Amino acid sequence: MEQQVIAKAQKAKEAARRLAYLPTDIKNNALLAMADSLIKNTEKILEANEIDVRAGREKGLSRALIDRLLLTSERVADMAEGLRMVASLPDPVGEVESMWTRPNGLRIGRTRVPLGVVGIIYEARPNVTVDAAGLCLKAGNAVVLRGGSEAINSNTAITNIIAAAATGAGLPEGAINLIEITDRAAVNIMLKLNDYIDVIIPRGGAGLIQTVVQNATVPVIETGVGNCHVFVDRYADLEAARRIVINAKCQRPGVCNAIESLLIHRAVAGEFLPGILAALKESGVEVRGCQRTRDAADWVKPATEEDYAGEFLDLIIAVKVVDSLDEALDHIYHYGTKHSEAIVTENYTRAMRFLNEVDAAAVYVNASTRFTDGGQYGFGAEIGISTQKLHARGPMGLKELTTNKYIVFGQGQIRG
């Protein structure tokens, strides 16, 4: 098994050497060919997917998981559309970010180059296979994919189709690789292949991400976990606050940029609480609150320490009335995961303090935390949302799939 995983990573590394300086046109044509081939082979993909879905039902997977796994011809068309969109984005590779001349005449340029080989470890969604491969290729990287065992037939079919289309369009063999071994041990081998893989990006739940972080010797970009807050300040426009809280909690509660807790300044708690609690209830949200919150509505359950610390990823919210901006900042510092944090306020100085003092990938004044997203930020697409500080923080687009290389133009200079 080890040999099989290593062989794929080796092939990827060889491909990466050529991919690194492939013209953008060839990469774009390959992405378009991959899209066309997905459409042409929709039937084949759906057949493979049916095997996975049937097996998943027999295994008793939850309805939510089956839904993630399920492909339809519309979903295949969406994947193809995604590749066409990536083809239309500007190529980050070759950009000279800056160039300067030293007193000794050396001209030094900082250019963008691909990372090399990117490993993606993900769970049940077969569309990640296409999304991740497309973004990595556009940024000049070879990719080693390792999807969840539930989607193995879908992923194998998809990878065969897009890899063949890619090489047909002039990409080197080995640019797209799927580890077909569903044994978990294959992941552990992948995590240690420092000689072949330059970076690993896990995409999935907290369990998967922790396994990767704890066991990888290859550099990792951590993604995903978000215990996000909205703080409704004493100077908030309460109508804006209501809209932002409902949007940040309810628009898509299962994702990392949805909020898990609501903090309310005590000066507006009396006015704000009844309305927001009613609106949350109406939206089907279970509310767990501090004593002051519970005094405002008898149906609110008591919030525990765990409620403030964890991620519900569901229609549940923890609510706390705080005495001051400082208490809100302390609460966020203590419980937050440095993902996305928002304040609602009309007070300039307090807005600036929140922006300066909250340490998170994204800090908002008077907007929903749900905007933390590569598409919403205008990056065109995203490979994930980094929650670590190294390399990339927040939504990662094509640029975050590259690194830099210094190119130096001399005229015979030596160091004195």
Place this chain on the structure above:
Amino acid sequence: MEQQVIAKAQKAKEAARRLAYLPTDIKNNALLAMADSLIKNTEKILEANEIDVRAGREKGLSRALIDRLLLTSERVADMAEGLRMVASLPDPVGEVESMWTRPNGLRIGRTRVPLGVVGIIYEARPNVTVDAAGLCLKAGNAVVLRGGSEAINSNTAITNIIAAAATGAGLPEGAINLIEITDRAAVNIMLKLNDYIDVIIPRGGAGLIQTVVQNATVPVIETGVGNCHVFVDRYADLEAARRIVINAKCQRPGVCNAIESLLIHRAVAGEFLPGILAALKESGVEVRGCQRTRDAADWVKPATEEDYAGEFLDLIIAVKVVDSLDEALDHIYHYGTKHSEAIVTENYTRAMRFLNEVDAAAVYVNASTRFTDGGQYGFGAEIGISTQKLHARGPMGLKELTTNKYIVFGQGQIRG
């Protein structure tokens, strides 16, 4: 012991929260106060250093190691000067690298913020204590230092002096921390403190770096290993080539940006070899070569596979005559460590191919690889040279000790 290491890291994390938004003036004043205090306490530092040097001599440390360990009043003055220089550099924190407005009116800014807590693991040089602390503080980071056991008395004295000066100048307690436990187990504890340490930078030999990479769960920036080459092309200005080769090999052979191998195009080997071999010999360099090199001088020893693959870090060089630019590129791809690579050529197309196709932190045309250095690049100072692709690649200055934060100015926007 574990509790002691964790306690220091915790203190650092608390300090980092305040350091993150401390005005530049306060940080600069602290750096200047640290410099003054080093000078004022020179005697105390030299006394502590004497204990280390004596113990080192008794332990039989090599002369080179003793020289690294040894402090003099000049060296203390140099450390102080280094801090003053860092104070004079622009502060990367707070820089808004870009800001744009989305169609929905959201204004999104990408700003530079500190990494948080930086762990530095290093070996015998006590000056690293001051250099690393100064750079980390200037970029708004708290630092957890762990120096080699040989320098423990020097490091403890220095840290006490600069930490007291820093807090005296308004920096939070815990901004500068030294792990005083010389047991190796303390390093292993540090490597897993993901809750408190944001990044670890090892500075030292290949053994130390590999220990850190293999055992850390905290993100690591790998530094240092360099198997660098100069390729003398068939179209080289051979006089420039001679100067560059001698400089890259001999100016300071023990550092990572010195070359270990010389590649020569066969078309110029006959003309170039006799002169360069004589010049190397004259500079005291031992030459190990391929058969064609040995044909040019009978005193050249045969080069082995290991000679081409390893780092001598000494006055030894491996020489190979190659048949083509492609063979040179393949050799560098196969044996290089992606640090610094140079071509000497007057041919434009071949120079451009080398710049494009060689994957390394720094690629040179007609200049010595010895320029890969933060000072030489104009960064003012460097915390190390990254040889990984994640986060930073090549010389790392103050900017590489920061990460980004998105600040988002809304007017009540919610996601549709």
